[in-house]
Amino acid sequence: MDDIRTITADEKQMANAIRALAMDAVQKANSGHPGLPMGMADVATVLFNRFITLDPKAPDWPDRDRFVLSAGHGSMLQYGIHHLIGYDDMPMSELEAFRQLGSRTAGHPEYGHAGGIETTTGPLGQGIATAVGMALAERMMAARFGKALVDHFTYVIAGDGCLMEGISHEAIDLAGHLKLSRLIVLWDDNHISIDGDTGLATSTDQIRRFKAAGWHTQRVDGYDHEAIADAIGKARRMGRPSLIACKTVIGYGAPNLQGSEKTHGAPLGADEVEAARRQLGWSYAPFEIPQDIYDAWSGVGRRGAEARKQWSERHAASRRARAFDAAVAGDVPPAISRALSAFRKQHVAEKTKVATRKASQMALEVINDKTQLTVGGSADLTGSNLTLTKGMTSVAPGRFKGSYIHYGVREHGMAAAMNGLALHGGFIPYGGTFLVFTDYARGAMRLSALMGQRVIYVMTHDSIGLGEDGPTHQPIEHLAMLRATPNLNLFRPGDIIETAEAWELAVHSTNRPSVLALSRQGLPMLREAHSSANLSAKGAYLLRGPKGKRDVTLLATGSEVEIAVTAAETLATQHGIGATVVSMPCWELFEAQDEAYQAEVLGEAPRIAIEAAARLGWDRWIGPGGAFIGMTSFGASAPAGGLYRHFNITSEAIVAATLERVS
Numbered sequence: 015m016d017d018i019r020t021i022t023a024d025e026k027q028m029a030n031a032i033r034a035l036a037m038d039a040v041q042k043a044n045s046g047h048p049g050l051p052m053g054m055a056d057v058a059t060v061l062f063n064r065f066i067t068l069d070p071k072a073p074d075w076p077d078r079d080r081f082v083l084s085a086g087h088g089s090m091l092q093y094g095i096h097h098l099i100g101y102d103d104m105p106m107s108e109l110e111a112f113r114q115l116g117s118r119t120a121g122h123p124e125y126g127h128a129g130g131i132e133t134t135t136g137p138l139g140q141g142i143a144t145a146v147g148m149a150l151a152e153r154m155m156a157a158r159f160g161k162a163l164v165d166h167f168t169y170v171i172a173g174d175g176c177l178m179e180g181i182s183h184e185a186i187d188l189a190g191h192l193k194l195s196r197l198i199v200l201w202d203d204n205h206i207s208i209d210g211d212t213g214l215a216t217s218t219d220q221i222r223r224f225k226a227a228g229w230h231t232q233r234v235d236g237y238d239h240e241a242i243a244d245a246i247g248k249a250r251r252m253g254r255p256s257l258i259a260c261k262t263v264i265g266y267g268a269p270n271l272q273g274s275e276k277t278h279g280a281p282l283g284a285d286e287v288e289a290a291r292r293q294l295g296w297s298y299a300p301f302e303i304p305q306d307i308y309d310a311w312s313g314v315g316r317r318g319a320e321a322r323k324q325w326s327e328r329h330a331a332s333r334r335a336r337a338f339d340a341a342v343a344g345d346v347p348p349a350i351s352r353a354l355s356a357f358r359k360q361h362v363a364e365k366t367k368v369a370t371r372k373a374s375q376m377a378l379e380v381i382n383d384k385t386q387l388t389v390g391g392s393a394d395l396t397g398s399n400l401t402l403t404k405g406m407t408s409v410a411p412g413r414f415k416g417s418y419i420h421y422g423v424r425e426h427g428m429a430a431a432m433n434g435l436a437l438h439g440g441f442i443p444y445g446g447t448f449l450v451f452t453d454y455a456r457g458a459m460r461l462s463a464l465m466g467q468r469v470i471y472v473m474t475h476d477s478i479g480l481g482e483d484g485p486t487h488q489p490i491e492h493l494a495m496l497r498a499t500p501n502l503n504l505f506r507p508g509d510i511i512e513t514a515e516a517w518e519l520a521v522h523s524t525n526r527p528s529v530l531a532l533s534r535q536g537l538p539m540l541r542e543a544h545s546s547a548n549l550s551a552k553g554a555y556l557l558r559g560p561k562g563k564r565d566v567t568l569l570a571t572g573s574e575v576e577i578a579v580t581a582a583e584t585l586a587t588q589h590g591i592g593a594t595v596v597s598m599p600c601w602e603l604f605e606a607q608d609e610a611y612q613a614e615v616l617g618e619a620p621r622i623a624i625e626a627a628a629r630l631g632w633d634r635w636i637g638p639g640g641a642f643i644g645m646t647s648f649g650a651s652a653p654a655g656g657l658y659r660h661f662n663i664t665s666e667a668i669v670a671a672t673l674e675r676v677s
C-alpha cells in the first residue's frame with residue numbers, strides 16, 4: 015500500500031517506551047495522567063512511525079503534518095514521543111522535570127514551549143476544533159500555492175471528553191460540511207472518563223454521529239498495529255474528514271489498575287509501576303531507553319528529513335515560492351498603513367458619520383484590497399457584522415480558493431478554527447459575531463490570548479446602543495471580562511477614524527489577539543484634524559482639550575465618546591467649566607505607555623468615566639473623587655435613544671456629575 019511506511023522491528027517495544035516514560039514522569043512529578051499515554055501508545059506509535067511526516071531538526075517546516083493532542087491531559091504521550099524521535103528541545107531532563115516550573119513539559123501541552131507542540135490543549139474539545147482550522151488552512155494554502163508546496167495532514171488524538179464537549183459538535187459539523195479531507199481524528203475509545211464509565215453520562219453512538227456530519231468512520235482495535243495502519247492509510251485517501259474509533263484500555267499495561275478511571279489522572283504508585291514493567295516486558299530503569307529503541311524511533315526523523323529535502327527542491331523550483339514564503343511569514347504589506355492613513359485623512363475631511371461596524375467594513379475594504387493574508391468570516395451574521403468586503407469569495411465544501419468562511423451559528427467553533435488558521439500560518443483570520451456572544455466563543459478566545467495568536471474578533475452590537483433586540487443581546491459585563499484577559503487587546507473605537515486605527519493595530523499585532531467592539535448605531539467623526547500618526551496606538555489620548563484650565567477630565571470609549579464631547583461643550587458654554595475629553599479605545603495599549611504620558615492624559619482634575627457597560631475596572635482610571643456613568647443592570651428592549659435616557663447615560667448626567675465635583 016502506498017501510504018504505509020517502513021515497519022521497524024519492534025513497534026510493540028517502541029510503544030512500551032512511551033508507556034514507561036509516561037509512568038515514570040508522572041511518578042516522579044507525583045502528578046499527571048498516565049492512563050491516556052498507556053492506552054494510546056500503540057496507536058500513536060503506528061501513527062508516528064509509519065505516517066506522520068515531520069522533521070525534528072526543523073520543527074517549523076511549513077509542509078509538516080500537524081499533530082494535535084486534543085486530550086491534552088495525556089501530555090506525556092506527546093513529550094515522550096518528542097523525546098524518542100529526537101527533538102533537540104526535549105532531552106530526558108525535560109521529561110524528568112515534567113510539570114515543574116520553567117520546564118517545557120507543562121501539565122498540558124503549551125504552544126511555544128517546545129517544537130512540535132502545534133497548539134495548546136487541555137480544555138477538552140479545543141484541540142479537535144483548532145485542528146479543523148489547521149486542516150482548513152492546509153486546504154486553502156494548497157488551493158493557492160499548489161500541491162507541490164502544500165500537501166500535509168492534520169492528525170488529532172481526541173478522548174471521550176473532547177467528544178462530549180459542545181465545541182466538538184460545532185467542529186465536527188463544520189469539518190464534515192467543508193469536506194476537510196486532510197483531517198484525521200483518532201478517538202481514544204476507552205469508555206472511561208474521570209467519574210468512571212462514560213455510560214454514566216453519555217450513550218451517543220459516536221460513529222453514527224460523525225457519519226451524520228459527513229465524516230468517514232472506522233473502528234479498530236487500538237493494539238492491532240496492522241489494523242491501525244490500514245485504517246489510517248484508508249482515512250488518508252478519503253475525500254472527507256475521517257474518524258477512527260480506536261478501542262483501547264485506559265492505563266493499558268498496569269495489571270491491577272488498567273481499565274479503571276484510577277489511571278486517568280494520578281500516579282500509578284511504585285508497586286504498580288513495577289508490576290506494569292513486568293507485564294509489558296520492559297526491564298529498563300526509570301527514564302532509561304535502550305539504544306535499539308532510540309534507533310527504531312529515529313526512522314521518523316529520517317523519513318521526515320528526506321521528505322523535507324524533496325519539498326525544498328520543489329520549493330526551489332516553484333514560481334510561487336516567494337509568494338508562499340511571504341504568506342508563511344505573515345508580514346503585513348506596508349501599503350496597508352499608507353492606504354489606511356489616506357482613508358483617515360479623507361474621512362476626517364468628509365466628517366463621515368457611520369456606525370463603527372460599518373467603518374470596520376470600510377477599513378477592511380482597504381486592507382483586503384492590499385493583502386491575501388486576511389481570511390474573513392462570521393458566525394451567520396455577515397450582514398450585521400459587516401465582515402464581507404467586495405471581491406471576496408466564499409470557501410465552500412471541497413472548494414478552498416476563497417477567503418471568506420461561513421462559520422454558521424458556531425461562535426466557539428469559529429474562534430477555535432481561527433486559532434487553527436493562525437497557528438497553521440499563512441493567514442490573518444478575522445471573524446464576527448455579536449459582542450454578547452463572546453460568552454459562547456470564550457474558551458477559544460482565551461486560548462488565542464494564551465497562545466499569543468494574531469486572531470481578530472469583530473464583535474459588533476457592542477452595548478445597549480443596539481436597541482430593540484434587548485437585554486439578551488446587550489453586552490454589559492463583556493468589556494470587563496475581555497480587559498481582564500491577559501495578552502488581549504480590546505478596542506472600542508469611538509468613530510470611523512479610531513476604527514481604522516484599531517484595524518491597523520490589530521493586523522500588526524503579531525503576538526496577541528484583538529477584539530474590536532463595534533457599534534450598531536451611527537457615530538459622528540470626532541477628530542478635529544487628521545494626524546498621520548495612529549493616535550489609538552497609545553491606547554488613550556486627549557481628544558478635546560479645554561481652551562484654558564482643565565477642571566474635569568471625561569474618560570470615555572466607543573459610542574460614549576460622542577456623549578462626553580457634547581457634555582464638554584455644554585460645560586464650557588453654559589458653566590464656564592473646562593473639560594478635557596479623553597478617548598480610551600484600548601486600555602491595554604494605554605497601560606503600556608510610560609507614567610509621564612499616562613499622567614498627562616489622566617490629568618490632576620476630577621475624572622468622570624462614561625461607558626455603557628459594567629463599572630468593573632474603571633476605578634483604576636477614575637481615581638478618588640470621580641464618578642462613573644454606565645450600566646448597573648442588564649439592559650432592556652427599546653429604541654436605543656430611549657435606552658440611553660432610561661439608563662441615564664447622557665450628557666446631562668455627565669454635566670450634573672461634574673457640577674457636583676467642580677464649582
Ligand SMILES: Cc1ncc(C[n+]2csc(CCOP(=O)(O)OP(=O)(O)O)c2C)c(N)n1
Nearest residue numbers: 050136137138173174175176206207208278
Ligand atoms: C473543558 C474541560 N472540562 C473539564 C476538564 C477536566 N478533565 C480533564 S480530563 C477529563 C476527563 C476526560 O475523559 P477522557 O477524554 O475520556 O480522557 P481519559 O480519562 O480517557 O484519559 C476531565 C473532565 C477539562 N480538562 N476541560
Ligand SMILES: [Mg+2]
Nearest residue numbers: 174204206207
Ligand atoms: Mg476516556
